[in-house]
Amino acid sequence: MFHTRRVLCGYPFALREVVFGLIVIFCLTPWASPPVALALGxxxxxxxxxxxSAQTKKVTAKLLQYSVIGLGFGMNAHAAVQAGREGxxxxxxxxxxxxxxxYLVGRWLGLGRRVVHLISCGTAICGGSAIAAVGPVLRAKxxxxxxxxxxxxxxxxxxxxxFPPIGHALAMTQNQFGLWCAIAIHDTSSVVGAAAAYGDQALQVATTVKLARALWIIPVAIGTALVFKQKGVKIKIPYFILGFVVxxxxxxxxxxxxxxxPLMVSLAxxxxxxxxxxxxxxxxxxxxxxxxxxPYLLGTVLWLVISMASLYVILHTV
Incomplete structure (x- = not known):
């Protein structure tokens, strides 16, 4: 039923395409939120x-990058420098x-060296962006x-x-929660989504620290090329971070x-x-x-360790 193509005014369509379009329209309204949008997806x-699916893969990365740049119009450089120092x-x-x-857990699980390094980089730095940058350096399949x-x-x-319910349960401050998100959540999209649900100050801290963290893609990619003895590879630099800073x-x-x-931040x-x-x-x-x-076991172990360790340190030092 939902996959059957029909024709209206000379244009073929399927009902699932209509449903997809309606959800997209809903995501553009004030009633939508990052968790609700993810759940609908x-x-x-x-x-x-x-x-x-083919089109959205191409659009998603660019849309995220432009959204992050837009968030920069709601940031103060002096506060960002302070947040960056703390993180x-x-x-x-x-x-x-x-x-x-x-590396240690991956060897214990018997996973391939490249898969282990990709998951570790994604967990350590900034999720899909880090994997996309390090993958070509590794010549990963x-x-x-x-x-x-x-x-x-x-x-x-x-x-x-x-994360937001845990933060409220522990009575974390906006600063503490933003810092925790930036360290313990992989991808920039989820970091910003979780922090935005917690508060504006948490969003500012989380975005700043996460993007500063994303710059580590460059030295990690260079180190990867040296450790895996890869020559003649190009390192993908996250230029959208420069747009955020500007x-x-x-x-x-x-x-x-x-x-x-305010308009740019709302659009972002x-x-x-x-x-x-x-x-x-x-x-x-x-x-x-x-x-x-x-691989899920490796990712979960790394995620739980970094989440709990950073949470303990943040609650006792920030």
């Missing part, structure tokens, strides 16, 4: 499926610890990339729903541009909500099952 993926030590320690732990991305995206979905500097030092800030949040719907719509049960239990 997951529901669509498990039932009707994503009718535009620097946590960032260095957690990245190094995650990569070492991932398509199935290895898919396994790593599937593992990270499933755990991202869990984190987006789980937007933040404009908002801080160009008074005439400040009235545009809408873009983020839509991004999470598209991510959820790509996580079909087939994708989840194709990963297999061992």
């Amino acid at each position: 997951l529901l669509l993926a498990q039932t009707l499926g994503n009718p535009f 620097l030590l946590f960032t260095v320690a957690s990245i190094a610890g995650t990569l070492v732990l991932g 398509d199935e290895e990339m898919s396994v790593a991305l599937g593992t990270v995206f499933v755990l991202n979905a869990v984190a987006l729903f789980a 937007a933040m500097l404009i908002n801080t030092f160009v008074p005439a541009a400040r009235p545009l800030g 949040k809408i873009g983020l909500t839509l991004t999470l719907f598209l991510i959820g719509a790509g996580l079909s049960m087939q994708v989840v099952k194709s990963v297999g239990p061992r």
Whole structure:
């Protein structure tokens, strides 16, 4: 029924395409939120499926990048520098610890070296962006990339729903929760989504620290090329972070541009909500099952360790 194509006014369509379009429209309204959008995407993926899977894969990454740049118009450079300083030590320690732990647990599980490194980098730095950057350096196969991305995206979905209730239960401050999100949640989309659900200050801290963390893609990719003895590879630099910094500097030092800030931030949040719907719509049960239990076990162990360790340190030091 939902897959059968019909013709209206000379245009062929299927009902599942109509459902997809209606959800997209809903994500553009004030009633939608990042967790709701992700849940709708997951529901669509498990039932009707994503009718535009090929197109949404291309759109999702760009939409996320533009949304992050838009969030920069709501940031203050002075506050961002302070947040970055607070998160620097946590960032260095957690990245190094995650990569070492991932290597040890991966060997114990008997997983391939490239899959282990991809999942570890995704957990340590910034989820899918890190995997997309490190994968070509490793010359990873398509199935290895898919396994790593599937593992990270499933755990991202869990984190987006789980973190805000935990933060409220522990009475975490906005600053503490934003810092915890930036360190313990893989992908920038879920970091921003969870922090936005907690509060504006948490969103500012989380976005700043996470993007500063994402810059570690570059040294980690270079280290990967050296450790795996790969020559003649190109390292993918996350240039959208530069766009975020420029937007933040404009908002801080160009008074005439400040009235545009609230509009740009509102558009960015809408873009983020839509991004999470598209991510959820790509996580079909087939994708989840194709990963297999061992990569999920590795990803879960790394995620739990970094989440609990960073939570303990943040609650006792920040």
